[in-house]
Amino acid sequence: MLQAVHHIAIICSDYAESKRFYTEILGLETIRETYRKERDSYKLDLALGDTYVIELFSFPNPPARPSYPEAAGLRHLAFTVHDVEQETARLEAMGVKTEPVRMDPFTERAFTFFRDPDGLPIELYEEGGEAK
Structure with a gap:
């Protein structure tokens, strides 16, 4: 199990x-x-x-992997944070472009997305709710 x-x-x-x-x-x-x-x-x-x-x-010369949010396979990596607005501001100050903060209609928790250097989507999800 x-x-x-x-x-x-x-x-x-x-x-x-x-x-x-x-x-x-x-x-x-x-x-x-x-x-x-x-x-x-x-x-x-x-x-x-x-x-x-x-x-x-x-690895030397890894092949590119197209990543689209709704394509089959791993959709994104999500991290829980205490305050999405605060963490988004910290990331933006370090040069990381983030999407606008949204509210999950089911949990009423804030969340946003940004990308790692290879374009992997990463989500920040405010603690207290479950990431979708």
Whole structure:
């Protein structure tokens, strides 16, 4: 029986840029960084608080993956925040373009979207509700 999500794996096209984005802008903590010489690939294990959440990978010349919000497959990655307006302002001040904040009609919680350096949609969802 499933107990929890263990991690989410992301392959990036520019390792240094994505590492900076996920650690310096989003504030995830580095658990471990490994260079795998035989694959010419980095693997960066990241945590949010005490929870291991993301494996960030680099590979030479990864193929592009078209991402559209309503296409089949992973739709987006969502993070809970205390105050969406405050976090959106912080991201905008760091040069991250965010969508206008909206209200979820079912939970009445604020949410917004932005993109990582490779265009992966990321959602901020105000705590107290369930992300859709």
